[in-house]
Every structure is written in structure tokens, then in C-alpha cells.
Amino acid sequence: MNDADQANPAASQPIVVWDGAPKLQNPLLLVAFEGWFDAGECATGALSWMRRRSEARRVCRIDPEEFFDFQESRPHIEIADEGQRRIRWPEIECHVVPAAPPHDLVLLSGVEPRMRWRAFCEGVVDIASRLGCELVVTLGAMVAGVAHSRAASVKASAQNGDLANRLGLDRPTYQGPTGIIGTLHDTLDRASLPVVSLRVGVPHYVAGPPNPKGMRALLARFETVTGVSTGYRELDSSVQAWEQRVDEAVARDPEIVAYIEQLEADADRAAAENLPSGDDLALEFQRFLAEQRQLGLDNPESGESA
Template identity: 45%
Template sequence: MPPLVWDNRPDGLRAPALVCAFKGWNDAGDAASAAVQFLGASHNATRFAQIDPEDFYDFQATRPRIRLTEGRTRELSWPSVEIYEARVPRAPRDLVLLTGPEPSFRWRSFCRHIVDLAEALGVQLVVTCGALLADVPHSRPVAITGLASDETLTERLGLQASNYEGPTGITGVLHAACAEAGLPSASLWAAVPHYVAAAPNPKAALALVRRVEGLVGVTVDATELEQAAADYERQVSLAVQSDPDVQAFVERLERAAEEEDEPVDPRDLPSGDVIAREFQRFLRQQGPEDK
């Protein structure tokens, strides 16, 4: 069986952007996978393909699951990467969404299959979402760092460039594969407070959704996620206040954040419309040899 298994082949996707997130090392607080899942739910995305897990996963590390259907029938569910299409008529482009656990093996082959998929669908931009643990307070706006395949595009999109050096996840390998194929790509990373790493972080998921919106020119009604983010911040604040040691630690993080270089006010970042226009201009400026 070929690794890429099609349920059906979508036709007529308009200038699609491929947005990816992988559970595991790249997904602190489940923020990245939650962001992509929210985008899919908001636009009634439907699955059209998956990557067969047999060659790519250690099933002792990422185990299949048994579930009961109708209370009696036992059904086996294997870990896999699932791929969805989302038609967005009021936006300049449609979305292809990819989510699943980070693979264990054969990362280069795995990413080559994703690039092949993107090329087959006419994808114009690949965006990966990630979340990392950081010394940041939960009470401050979520910092989004990132990079793009072109430094000029990074600047135009208002991304705070990442200076990270060290081990990488599947997202780093995917960006390298996109670069080899001449496929424009961008990476967004949300900073998640390490002292609440075990809890799902809708605040970070919301920050990623907002940046993806601007990057690909697609909007969503995020009211539900905004409420979840507000509830999250309130609950974490209450938990912090109940422990004097933790509260003192968080206050130190807040002071450190204030003492750093002038923080970026979200109002000073490019609007979604501006970001979308800049990305379109970037694509137009690329000659045939650059694409």
C-alpha cells in the first residue's frame, strides 16, 4: 500500500495553503494541533486523505487505541496523519489542513510525501504551527516567533524571527523539504508557559489561529476559542494565587518581560489584510526560477 492513501481527490482548490501541526514534541500545551483543528471545524473541513502509519510510527511509543462502538463492537484505531480540505468561498484561497502525531521513523520520506501532496494540489504556501515551552508568564500576550523561506517575507509578515539553534522536530525537516522543492513555507511558534505545560493552552492556540488568519488571508469566528482562552487565563491565575511560591515566580517572569526590549503591541503588528496583501506581492515578485 502506498503511504499516501486518498479517500478522494479534491478538485478546484483555489490557490490553497497547506497548514500543518503535529502532536508531540512540537505541540506544547496541545496549542498547535488545537489551532489547526479549530480552523478545520470553523470551515467544515472534510478528510480526503491520510498517511498510512505502518512505515513511520513506533507503535510502542504511539499506540493504537481500542474503542467501543454502539457499546459492543470493538474498533481498532491506528495513529495516522489525516489531511482535510476546507473550502473558504469568501477568502482568496482554500485550505488544506494536516494534523497527526509526529512520526517516529523515516522523516525525510515522510516529508517528501507531504511535499508531493502539496505539489499535486497546487499548494502555494506551506505553514506549520508549533508551540514550545518557555519562561513566559501566562498573563501576557502570547509571543509568536517564526520564520519564512524568504527573509523579506519574514519581515513583511511581521514575524519575530527565531534565533533558535538545536534539535528540531518534524516541522524543521518539513521546511527543509519544502526549500529543496522550491515551495514557499512559513513556521509559526507560540511560547507556552512551562509551569502549566501539562494543561491544554487555548490562549496559545488562539494566538496561532490569529497569525494563520493573517498569513493565508482566511478569517474565522473565534468567539468560542476566545472564551476558552479567557477561562484558561482566569483559572491559571487563580491556581497561581493559591501558592505563594508559584506566585512569586510568575511575578519574576512578569518583571523580566517588562524589563526586556519594548514589547510588541498587537495593535502595532500588520493587520490580517496587510499581511495577506504582502504575501500576494511576495508571490508575484518570485520569478519562475524562484518558485
């Protein structure tokens, strides 16, 4: 133990607490955090959806002690069925979902950490590396000037130029203050782990959770890009019911109705964008990962030096 660890005993505690590290088939890591970048709980809701509809099992968790201000993100007291009291701390857990070939999925989600972002992001890299994840996908949702009655638009970007060109993704252009997702992307880039960002726009006049339409849009775009089935069409009835509730609520205010009509017109003008077919995108995605695997075989020490 060095002097810094002696001064701060908690620093010697592991960031990632493992239940086990199974051998997985070409896994992809999906990440979403509750908080500022999760309007309508679309991102964490999408991961919860995949977790609920599969035989997911937890493989590890990130210890919350070093990453939260518990006066801000307070733990909750719960009463168990047998009458015992227990404290539920803010959680960031990682589950494995056996998916259809060729990929298993690793789902990391929970409350957005408040402190020590660099150390936290190194913990995420540790999870991705130990489980052999080939690529990371971050999910997010932001309030935007979009209409609830039109298709939810998902923006997708990747820093890796080859990956972005093949899949028709944007390259990041934002400069300015960032959050945990931006910090994580930087850490993954420096660790030479390819990462894709998917983020959906949520109507600012109805940004509260749940928002099944935003969830469905994120799941659909992820499936289109990777070819991994998410079952997003099973959310269609929930989306229809949500749209009907919003229609009924906004109909009482003529000013909001007029504003939404303007948003609908804007969306219709932008709908002319032509995207590659899902099959084409998934094929290019698999080719990219196959080439990355071959590079790893040709350069077995590249992962250690990254």
C-alpha cells in the first residue's frame, strides 16, 4: 500500500465488485445512466426492457461509495417481506443477456455517478476488457423541440472514422461542458475500444417518464445498426397508448396545439433523409468487428498497450 492509499483507505478498495466473469460470445456493452442524459427514462428504460425479456444475470456491480454524494443521492430504507429493514444504496449494476448469435449483450446501467468520473470510467473499461467486449454503445435521451406525434429521431455518432463511414454515423462535433457519457467516450477512445453513441430526442413539453416511444426508437436503432434483436415492436401498443394520452392532454391548450403543428411540419420536411437498409448496416457492422478481431490476433499485445 502506498502513501496515498494509507491516507485514503477507501482508495485501495476495488471499484468493480465481481459476481463472476463468464466467457461470452463476441459481447457488446450497452451503457445508460439515470439522470441528466436520460429524459423520459428512455435510455435506462431500454436496457431494463432487454433485461426483463431475457434470462439476464448480474455479473458485477460498481461500488457506489466513492462515486456518490449520499446527501444528494440518498439511500432508501426498505422493509423486506419478512419484516426486516434494509438500506438500498444507489446502484450501478452489470448484467449479461444471452442474445441471438453472433453477440451476447452486457448491460451496464444505474444512477449517474456524481464524483470521481475518471476513476469510474476506468472501472467501465475494466468491465469491458474483462468480459471481452468488442464494442460499446451508449444510450441517451435529451429534451428537444420535437413532436410526440412524429417518429422519434435517434442521432448516432462514432469517433472511429472507419466505423462512422461504414454505418453512416455522424462524427462528434460538440465542444463545451460535458457529462459522464462524454467522459466515458474519451476514456474508451484512449483505451482503443470502439464506441457508438445513440441518443433520442424527447418532446420537451412531455419529458417525464415513462416514454415508451423514445425507448422503442433507441432499441430499433440499436437493432438496425448491429443486427441484434431487441423485440422493440412489442412496445407498439404502449407507444400508441402513450401518444393517445398526450393527444388528450395537449388538446386542452390551443397554443400548444399550434406549436405542435409547427413541429410536425418541421419533422415532415426533415423526413426526406435516406438511410442505408438495416441489413446493409448490420453487415457492415459485422465486417468491422471481424476486422477488429483479426487486428487483435495479428497484434496480440495491442490491447495491453492501449
